[in-house]
Amino acid sequence: xxxxxxxxxxxxxxxxxxxxxxxxxxxxxxxxxxxxxxxxxxxxxxxxxxxxxxxxxxxxxxxxxxxxxxxxxxxxxxxxxxxxxxxxxxxxxxxxxxxxxxxxxxxxxxxxxxxxxxxxxxxxxxxxxxxxxxxxxxxxxxxxxxxxxxxxxxxxxxxxxxxxxxxxxxxxxxxxxxxxxxxxxxxxxxxxxxxxxxxxxxxxxxxxxxxxxxxxxxxxxxxxxxxxxxxxxxxxxxxxxxxxxxxxxxxxxxxxxxxxxxxxxxxxxxxxxxxxxxxxxxxxxxxxxxxxxxxxxxxxxxxxxxxxxxxxxxxxxxxxxxxxxxxxxxxxxxxxxxxxxxxxxxxxxxxxxxxxxxxxxxxxxxxxxxxxxxxxxxxxxxxxxxxxxxxxxxxxxxxxxxxxxxxxxxxxxxxxxxxxxxxxxxxxxxxxxxxxxxxxxxxxxxxxxxxxxxxxxxxxxxxxxxxxxxxxxxxxxxxxxx
Amino acid sequence: xxxxxxxxxxxxxxxxxxxxxxxxxxxxxxxxxxxxxxxxxxxxxxxxxxxxxxxxxxxxxxxxxxxxxxxxxxxxxxxxxxxxxxxxxxxxxxxxxxxxxxxxxxxxxxxxxxxxxxxxxxxxxxxxxxxxxxxxxxxxxxxxxxxxxxxxxxxxxxxxxxxxxxxxxxxxxxxxxxxxxxxxxxxxxxxxxxxxxxxxxxxxxxxxxxxxxxxxxxxxxxxxxxxxxxxxxxxxxxxxxxxxxxxxxx
Numbered sequence: 001x002x003x004x005x006x007x008x009x010x011x012x013x014x015x016x017x018x019x020x021x022x023x024x025x026x027x028x029x030x031x032x033x034x035x036x037x038x039x040x041x042x043x044x045x046x047x048x049x050x051x052x053x054x055x056x057x058x059x060x061x062x063x064x065x066x067x068x069x070x071x072x073x074x075x076x077x078x079x080x081x082x083x084x085x086x087x088x089x090x091x092x093x094x095x096x097x098x099x100x101x102x103x104x105x106x107x108x109x110x111x112x113x114x115x116x117x118x119x120x121x122x123x124x125x126x127x128x129x130x131x132x133x134x135x136x137x138x139x140x141x142x143x144x145x146x147x148x149x150x151x152x153x154x155x156x157x158x159x160x161x162x163x164x165x166x167x168x169x170x171x172x173x174x175x176x177x178x179x180x181x182x183x184x185x186x187x188x189x190x191x192x193x194x195x196x197x198x199x200x201x202x203x204x205x206x207x208x209x210x211x212x213x214x215x216x217x218x219x220x221x222x223x224x225x226x227x228x229x230x231x232x233x234x235x236x237x238x239x240x241x242x243x244x245x246x247x248x249x250x251x252x253x254x255x256x257x258x259x260x261x262x263x264x265x266x267x268x269x270x271x272x273x274x275x276x277x278x279x280x281x282x283x284x285x286x287x288x289x290x291x292x293x294x295x296x297x298x299x300x301x302x303x304x305x306x307x308x309x310x311x312x313x314x315x316x317x318x319x320x321x322x323x324x325x326x327x328x329x330x331x332x333x334x335x336x337x338x339x340x341x342x343x344x345x346x347x348x349x350x351x352x353x354x355x356x357x358x359x360x361x362x363x364x365x366x367x368x369x370x371x372x373x374x375x376x377x378x379x380x381x382x383x384x385x386x387x388x389x390x391x392x393x394x395x396x397x398x399x400x401x402x403x404x405x406x407x408x409x410x411x412x413x414x415x416x417x418x419x420x421x422x423x424x425x426x427x428x429x430x431x432x433x434x435x436x437x438x439x440x441x442x443x444x445x446x447x448x449x450x451x452x453x454x455x456x457x458x459x460x461x462x463x464x465x466x467x468x469x470x471x472x473x474x475x476x477x478x479x480x481x482x
Numbered sequence: 483x484x485x486x487x488x489x490x491x492x493x494x495x496x497x498x499x500x501x502x503x504x505x506x507x508x509x510x511x512x513x514x515x516x517x518x519x520x521x522x523x524x525x526x527x528x529x530x531x532x533x534x535x536x537x538x539x540x541x542x543x544x545x546x547x548x549x550x551x552x553x554x555x556x557x558x559x560x561x562x563x564x565x566x567x568x569x570x571x572x573x574x575x576x577x578x579x580x581x582x583x584x585x586x587x588x589x590x591x592x593x594x595x596x597x598x599x600x601x602x603x604x605x606x607x608x609x610x611x612x613x614x615x616x617x618x619x620x621x622x623x624x625x626x627x628x629x630x631x632x633x634x635x636x637x638x639x640x641x642x643x644x645x646x647x648x649x650x651x652x653x654x655x656x657x658x659x660x661x662x663x664x665x666x667x668x669x670x671x672x673x674x675x676x677x678x679x680x681x682x683x684x685x686x687x688x689x690x691x692x693x694x695x696x697x698x699x700x701x702x703x704x705x706x707x708x709x710x711x712x713x714x715x716x717x718x719x720x721x722x723x724x725x726x727x728x729x730x731x732x
Contacts (some may be wrong), residue, residue, distance in 0.1 A: 429533075434570035437530050438584035438640065439558035439591065448583060452574025452623065 027124045031088040035063065040188055043088050047157050047192070050164060060177040060187030067181045073405055074372040077312045079249045080286060083472045086221070087377035146204070151196040151235075153208055156224050159195035166197055170228050174257040174294045174320065182253040183290040190255070192373040193224035198264070207370040207462050209238040223254040223298075229264035230297075235366075236267040238465055251283045252310075258293030258301055262323065265300040266293060269461050270317075271469050273476075274309035279367075281339030284311025292313065297323030297352070304460045304467040307344060308476040309336040316374065318347035321355035327333075328357040331457040333469075335476045336369030336401070345375035345406075350386040350416075362454050365401035366477055377418060379411040386415045394424040395453050397446070397477070400475040447474045483510050483545060483679050484529070484648055490539035491528045498524040500704035501540070506648065509676040513690055513715060514683045516701035522683045523567060525701070526652045529566045529681075531557050537540040544648070550707040558584075560646030565637035565654050577636060578606065578620045581643050588644070603710040609642040613669045629661035638669040649673075650681045655689035667692030687719035700726055 031042060035166060040061050044054040052458055069079055075430050159167050177187040198204050239256075252274065260266045268291075277284025279395050287310035293301035304319035319328025330346035348357035357377065365371040377388045394403035405422050427449055435445035453456065458466050484506040491499040506512050516522050528535045529542060531554035542549045544560060552560070572580065586596045597605075608616050615635065625633050634654055641649050651670065655663055670680065670693050682693055690698070690712065698714040699706045700724075702705045707730055708714065718726070 015560045143731040202730055390494055406631055428570075431570050431572060433532055433554060434566065434572070435584075436554035436642070437558055437566075438580070439555050441553075441587070444583065444587060448575055448580070449572055455574040 004162070023306065027452050030086050033086045034083050035189070036087070037048040039087055043189060043191065044189065046088060047160070049157075049160055051231075052164075052168065053160050056177075057188050057190075057359075060184050061189075062262065062461065063178050063180065064184035064188055065443070067178075067184055070183050073314050074168055074370065074374070074406070075312050075314065075341040076143050077341070082185070082251075085251060086113060088191055088309050091456055092443045115204065122433045125142060127348065136330045141410065146464045149205065150199040151202060151204055152195065154195055155386045156190070156193040156195050159226070163195070163197070165383065166227065166228065167195065170257070170259055171224075172257075174259060174292045175255055175290050177224035179370060180290060183255050186253050186255040186290070187470060190222045193226075193254070195225070196227045196235065196237065197234045198229045200230045201228075201232040203233065203342060204235040207236045207238055207464075209240070211349070219248070221252045223252075225254070225256040225258070226259075227266055227268070228259045229266050231261045233261075234261040236269070236462060237384060238269050238271075238462060240271040240273075240465070240468065252285055252287050252289070252290075254289045256317075258291075260293060260295050260299035260301050260326075262297045262299060264296070266301075267305070267462075268293070268317070270305040270307075270474060271461075271465060272301075272305065272309050272313075273472055275311075276309050276336075276338065276340045276476075277311040278424070278469055279338050281311070284340070287313045287315060289315045291317035292320065292347075293318070293328070294320045294339040295323055295326035295328060295355075298325045299323055300327040300329070302329040302331070302460070304331040304457065305333070305344075306457070306461070306472060307332070307342060308472045310342075311340060312342055313340075313342040315344045316346055319357065320349045320351065321386075323355075324352045325354045325356075326352055327355070330357075330359045330361070330375075331460045333364070333454045333457045334360045334362070334371055335364045335473060336366070337476055338369060340367075340369040342370070343372040343374055345373045347376040348378070348457040350377075350379045350383040353382070353386075354382045355383055355386045355390045357386075359388070359392070360456055361390075361392045362392045363392070363403055364397070364450060364473075364477070365394070366397035370399045370404070371404045374406040374408075376408040377408070378409075379413050379416040379418070381412045383413050384414070385415045385417075386411075386413065388419065390420045392420075392422045394422075395450065395451065396426045415422075444447075446477060450474075450477060483547065484681075485543040485546075486529075489525075489537065489542060491524060491535055491537050493524065493535055496572070497538075498535075498704050499528065502701075502704070504699065504706065506679045506681060507645075508679055510697065511637050511674070511680045511682065511693060511695045513693075513695035513698045513711065513712075514701050514706075515685070515687075515698060515715065515718055518685065520701045521704040522636050522685075522701055523652055524704075526564055526681075526683055527648050529557075529650060530554055530562060555587070556591070557620065558644075558646075559588050562650070563644055563646030563648065564650040564652055565634070565641060567638055567653040567656060568615060569625045569628075569633040570621070571628075573626045573731055575624050576621050577624045577639075580624045581606070583690075584640070584644060590593055591675065591677055605643065609639060612672055613639055613642060613694055614665065615639055630657035631659065631665075634662065634666050635669070638666050642669065645673075646728070648681065649680050650683065651693075652683045653685065654682070655684055655686060664692060687715045690715045702730065709732035 033424045040057050041054060044057055061476055169353060175183050177184055226236055258266050258268060274285035278292060296302050301319050307313055317330060321328050328348050334342045334344050336342050346359055359375055361370040361373045363373055373392045392405050396403055403424055409418055431449060432442055432445050458469060461469055486502055486504040489499050489502040514522055533579040549557060582602055589596060606620060654666060695712050698710055698712060704728060
């Protein structure tokens with residue numbers, strides 16, 4: 001009889017290659033490698049930025065020079081040489097396109113390989129896609145529909161030029177330039193990103209989506225996203241990404257700032273599938289991201305993330321619950337396989353009265369990977385009646401991977417109610433045999449079990465994203481076809 | 483339908499089955515009885531292809547096909563079903579989703595199209611009615627937090643949905659009170675036909691009051707030491723297994 005042991009499974013997982021490994025040959029307009037004031041001025045110039053922005057960048061650079069790379073995360077990697085990175089790369093076939101038909105066909109081909117048909121997305125899903133390839137937004141759809149409602153959804157670069165008062169008012173207010181090493185670096189060199197503003201009382205009629213991709217060898221990607229939801233407004237924002245295979249490590253240090261003013265709600269969902277490195281642990285993306293949202297009175301921010309890619313992930317989407325009755329949520333699935341390392345979680349900072357936060361984290365480790373949850377729940381002296389519920393579950397596949405949980409709870413107000421639950425389980429041979437006996441093969445069984453394990457988080461994703469996320473989970477963990 | 487010839491099997495270097503011969507024809511109900519450790523559950527595991535169980539000699543034929551190199555899922559596709567003694571919990575996977583996946587994987591293996599959502603729903607309802615199961619049960623995670631009785635009933639429900647040719651009931655009566663036992667037995671009886679067969683594995687006779695076997699086999703030390711009709715079960719219940727042990731010795 002055929003025997004399928006855990007060893008076979010592990011072997012299969014090891015031989016699993018990155019399915020989206022390909023490279024689009026688009027002429028690039030790339031700055032020389034290195035990092036200094038001249039480079040920063042050059043980036044700013046290339047983007048035709050106003051002087052205040054150039055100054056802002058230079059100030060960040062000055063502060064960054066005095067900082068050092070953080071070492072507290074439970075990850076091991078060779079620090080990237082930041083002088084060997086080119087800080088600007090843009091497809092040369094600018095200028096902006098009016099419709100997708102004008103977009104470089106090769107670029108569209110890339111999307112096809114990724115299974116993302118922008119056209120179809122537009123038509124079928126009603127999703128406005130602001131495509132960011134190598135730092136420059138090449139197409140923004142559904143702009144007119146959004147315009148009618150007064151919603152601004154554009155590249156950061158455009159926002160700096162067209163809506164300087166908004167950008168000036170909010171940029172760096174949630175994540176200061178000095179927040180951390182990589183946030184400071186991003187502030188100095190960010191290439192582009194997305195900007196979104198929802199006016200007072202407006203409910204954004206569609207899910208806003210940006211597909212990020214890293215596409216140029218040796219190019220660091222420094223995206224900057226700013227979402228501002230004015231009083232009483234609502235927006236659901238989707239961010240999804242996938243990068244082509246590369247031998248050398250690529251650095252990604254993005255910054256995402258969310259601002260939910262009184263009574264506003266922001267839902268921010270991410271599916272991250274960057275190149276995780278090969279089965280020997282060579283290559284892969286370093287994903288050092290700073291994401292934080294600020295909630296004013298009665299506001300709500302939900303972070304939902306499905307993290308399957310990157311060689312090293314270092315990411316803590318957080319909520320500052322400043323206003324009374326504000327709500328923060330964090331739903332996360334992090335999958336690591338082979339030599340991937342992830343140190344991810346959240347920070348819920350309770351400042352206001354009656355603030356509430358929920359943390360649901362699902363970590364899945366396979367191969368020789370290490371998966372850590374790191375989370376902080378902080379209740380300030382003023383945060384009367386703050387509540388938090390945290391649940392951290394880990395699922396292990398095989399005997400060589402690791403799951404770690406680092407929950408930090410700091411409370412300075414006696415009225416706080418904090419709950420923390422954690423479980424660790426392993427996909428058992430008995431579970432697999434049970435499925436087998438019902439006619440379900442081992443690969444499908446693992447997909448079924450993993451999906452069941454992740455369900456609470458998958459359910460939080462918008463429909464079209466949930467399907468993609470489920471597919472990604474299968475691709476990341478299964479041996480052969482996804 | 484099922485032919486077992488001189489079956490020897492071991493687990494972790496320990497011989498458990500020592501030459502079993504058994505033939506089951508369509509429409510028949512067979513019962514395997516025996517004391518603890520006689521190899522009853524091992525027999526079920528070997529027939530369904532559980533990997534830790536190694537066949538060292540003999541043959542298992544299902545519809546004249548040798549199962550030696552057939553994977554557990556392929557055996558399931560061919561129509562072999564086992565009701566587990568200890569059904570496994572899969573948190574987050576609803577009973578509906580689990581059964582749907584099982585049915586569609588089997589159909590796929592047989593080159594058929596997936597069952598439409600409408601047909602699936604209709605079948606689920608039909609079988610719920612047949613087994614007197616509340617439909618709310620379908621949206622619960624499979625076996626997760628189920629009582630012993632619910633787990634066993636869920637196994638029979640899956641059997642009803644999958645419509646196997648051969649159903650092996652491994653200690654289905656264990657952990658059931660008399661009411662639950664009746665419900666489960668009743669379900670099995672409703673599913674019985676002249677085309678399918680049932681192999682009941684049990685320690686006690688009480689289940690056989692409700693699922694009446696055509697043949698009873700006594701397993702001892704990995705061998706069938708005695709076969710007979712349903713009256714053999716009563717005899718065992720009355721005299722216990724020591725009687726058989728004595729008979730073998732003499």
